[in-house]
Amino acid sequence: MIKNFIEKYKQAALDASAKNGINYLIILTQAAHESAFGKYAFGNNFFGIKPGRSWTGKKQLLRTTEYSINPNLSFPEILSKTLVTKKGKQLWEYKIRDYFRAYDTPAEGFLDHGNFLISNKRYATALTFKDNPEKFFLEVAKAGYATDPRYAEKLIEVYRQIKTQITE
Numbered sequence: 468m469i470k471n472f473i474e475k476y477k478q479a480a481l482d483a484s485a486k487n488g489i490n491y492l493i494i495l496t497q498a499a500h501e502s503a504f505g506k507y508a509f510g511n512n513f514f515g516i517k518p519g520r521s522w523t524g525k526k527q528l529l530r531t532t533e534y535s536i537n538p539n540l541s542f543p544e545i546l547s548k549t550l551v552t553k554k555g556k557q558l559w560e561y562k563i564r565d566y567f568r569a570y571d572t573p574a575e576g577f578l579d580h581g582n583f584l585i586s587n588k589r590y591a592t593a594l595t596f597k598d599n600p601e602k603f604f605l606e607v608a609k610a611g612y613a614t615d616p617r618y619a620e621k622l623i624e625v626y627r628q629i630k631t632q633i634t635e
Contacts, residue, residue: 469632472504476513477633479577487581489597492633494577496600496626497607510569511576515613516583518568525569533561534614553616600626 476498477491484491498513499505505513510527518526528543536558538548544564551560570576584590584607593606601623608619615621 468504469499469628472499473629473632475505476573476577479574482574483577483581486578487585489581489584489594490600490603492626492629493597493600493603494580496604496622496629497580498577499629500622500625508573508576510567511571511573512567512569513573513576514580514583516568516580518566522568525571526566527569528564529567530562530564531567532615533563533565534558534616535561556616558616 473495477495480491480495480498483489483494498508501515502508502513509529510525512527515531518524530546533540533542534551534553536556538550538559540559540561542561542563542565546562546564548562549560551558568576568579570579584594589610590607590612593603593610596602596606604622604626605619608622612618
């Protein structure tokens with residue numbers, strides 16, 4: 468599964484890296500984690516990027532999970548809402564359907580990932596570590612890329628798995 472993912476998408480990560488300067492292993496790791504190694508890359512969105520107000524491209528309504536301290540969030544569709552404990556903190560776990568960006572090709576999605584990070588000021592600190600994957604993952608998680616309280620830990624675990632399979 469990991470080897471197949473790397474073989475299939477390493478070039479897209481390398482091409483995106485050449486254009487945005489973000490280490491291709493960061494790109495490949497986030498793509499692998501966010502899409503479950505390509506299993507959930509609907510509309511070639513490997514990164515779970517939502518459209519936001521300024522997005523003018525394609526979008527799609529997909530099922531996902533969000534965590535929040537807020538019990539009154541709204542989404543296009545809430546399937547369930549449960550109070551859970553994550554890392555010693557009580558959070559609301561929302562099973563929802565929400566809008567996500569869609570792309571014509573994986574390469575387009577990989578490139579937009581970097582554009583998304585660079586254009587959002589909240590990722591500025593993470594981008595200072597664009598050659599240090601583990602520090603990047605800690606900072607991108609702190610900046611709120613995902614609502615999962617274990618996001619950085621999960622990325623680091625996937626990164627270490629991928630790194631063992633990469634032959635330069």
